Amino acid sequence: MIFGHTIDFVDDPVLNSHFQNRENSFVRGTIKVQECSLPHFEVISASMPHSLQKVRYGTHTSFEETKGKNAVWMMEIIGVLKLVWFPAIDTIGYEKGSGFSSQRLRFWVYHTFLPLLLQMEGIYNILHAGCVEVEGKAIVFIAPSFGGKSTLTDLFLQQGHRLLSDDTLAVDTMKNGEYRAIASWPFHRPFREPEILGKETEAFVTKPLEIAAVYRLSKTEAHAKVAIEEMRGIEKFRQIHYSSFIPLNFLKKRIFAFHTDFAHNIPLYRLSIPWEKRRLNDVYQTVLQQRLQM
Amino acid sequence: MELNSRIIIPETVLAQEIDGEMVLLDMNSEHYFGLDAVGTAIWEAMQVSNTLQEAKKRVLDMYEVEEDVLQKDLAVFVEKLQKSGLIEVERG
Numbered sequence: 105m106i107f108g109h110t111i112d113f114v115d116d117p118v119l120n121s122h123f124q125n126r127e128n129s130f131v132r133g134t135i136k137v138q139e140c141s142l143p144h145f146e147v148i149s150a151s152m153p154h155s156l157q158k159v160r161y162g163t164h165t166s167f168e169e170t171k172g173k174n175a176v177w178m179m180e181i182i183g184v185l186k187l188v189w190f191p192a193i194d195t196i197g198y199e200k201g202s203g204f205s206s207q208r209l210r211f212w213v214y215h216t217f218l219p220l221l222l223q224m225e226g227i228y229n230i231l232h233a234g235c236v237e238v239e240g241k242a243i244v245f246i247a248p249s250f251g252g253k254s255t256l257t258d259l260f261l262q263q264g265h266r267l268l269s270d271d272t273l274a275v276d277t278m279k280n281g282e283y284r285a286i287a288s289w290p291f292h293r294p295f296r297e298p299e300i301l302g303k304e305t306e307a308f309v310t311k312p313l314e315i316a317a318v319y320r321l322s323k324t325e326a327h328a329k330v331a332i333e334e335m336r337g338i339e340k341f342r343q344i345h346y347s348s349f350i351p352l353n354f355l356k357k358r359i360f361a362f363h364t365d366f367a368h369n370i371p372l373y374r375l376s377i378p379w380e381k382r383r384l385n386d387v388y389q390t391v392l393q394q395r396l397q398m
Numbered sequence: 399m400e401l402n403s404r405i406i407i408p409e410t411v412l413a414q415e416i417d418g419e420m421v422l423l424d425m426n427s428e429h430y431f432g433l434d435a436v437g438t439a440i441w442e443a444m445q446v447s448n449t450l451q452e453a454k455k456r457v458l459d460m461y462e463v464e465e466d467v468l469q470k471d472l473a474v475f476v477e478k479l480q481k482s483g484l485i486e487v488e489r490g
Binding site: 336337338340341342345353356357360361364365367368 | 412428
């Protein structure tokens with residue numbers, strides 16, 4: 105299960121192998137990924153850097169008009185592959201570039217294209233965040249790049265907790281105002297290597313979990329105390345806003361509503377982390393104690 | 399500042415309260431703004447008042463403040479909001 109969906113790599117079933125033996129108790133639907141002839145797009149964006157590649161987007165009608173919903177659109181990773189979303193048949197079509205590989209196909213589908221389409225179709229809201237299960241609920245870690253999200257998710261995995269995400273998290277807003285974390289992919293990457301999902305993990309949550317809290321990570325001096333301080337007001341919004349997945353200007357109103365509601369309803373804490381490997385267990389114990397007391 | 403002026407909040411300005419503070423988004427400029435607790439109280443008073451005079455009275459009822467001090471602060475606040483494109487002021 106990837107973001108609550110089964111992803112069927114029609115041309116390369118080996119890419120599906122990590123699904124086959126897992127219990128998938130919550131599956132919202134199936135999305136096919138299939139090589140095919142792709143349409144020509146009249147509206148093409150400028151290229152922009154992403155994951156050390158150049159990426160550009162194409163659409164028939166501007167995103168401002170469609171807001172990305174039910175629209176056929178393209179993401180091109182220049183020199184690697186083109187991906188197109190066909191909403192009528194729940195299919196991601198692709199065309200190979202000179203630098204194509206199956207691994208890169210899976211990376212770009214999971215890491216970027218799928219969360220983008222889920223955001224645009226209004227299925228989920230997406231955050232750039234790590235997330236693990238603690239006491240049956242999801243706790244979320246946010247921070248700028250290289251801010252410690254992967255380190256902290258790795259820490260919790262080593263302590264026996266299960267993974268929901270170490271990079272990109274889907275959030276489902278329920279009618280009762282509860283927010284549920286939808287796990288991304290069962291790979292963990294406690295290292296920085298471009299276009300690599302990481303090491304597959306069995307300790308992966310396959311059903312939605314209620315989000316209990318968000319921790320904004322702040323690195324401190326190695327000898328400093330581990331501290332948890334609740335944040336309030338506009339600062340909460342600011343931190344959630346900075347954790348946007350990809351800023352989509354044509355969805356600004358919808359994303360603003362989500363960020364403000366989420367900030368209003370979910371406790372957000374600043375977690376001060378002494379940046380020293382030997383102190384990480386102190387960080388783990390401090391967060392765990394707080395969660396157990398809640 | 400003319401107290402019988404009407405404050406109009408454009409539809410392109412979105413506002414959401416979080417823990418007593420207000421986050422505003424101007425869809426035209428795509429800029430975000432934040433109001434502290436007092437600014438939030440004034441904003442909320444303006445939303446439900448027909449004139450600045452009415453908004454001023456609502457805020458006076460909420461806070462122990464000298465009327466002339468509030469009037470000065472209100473004038474500065476309204477001017478800042480107007481310059482940022484978050485409100486329009488219609489002279490009465």
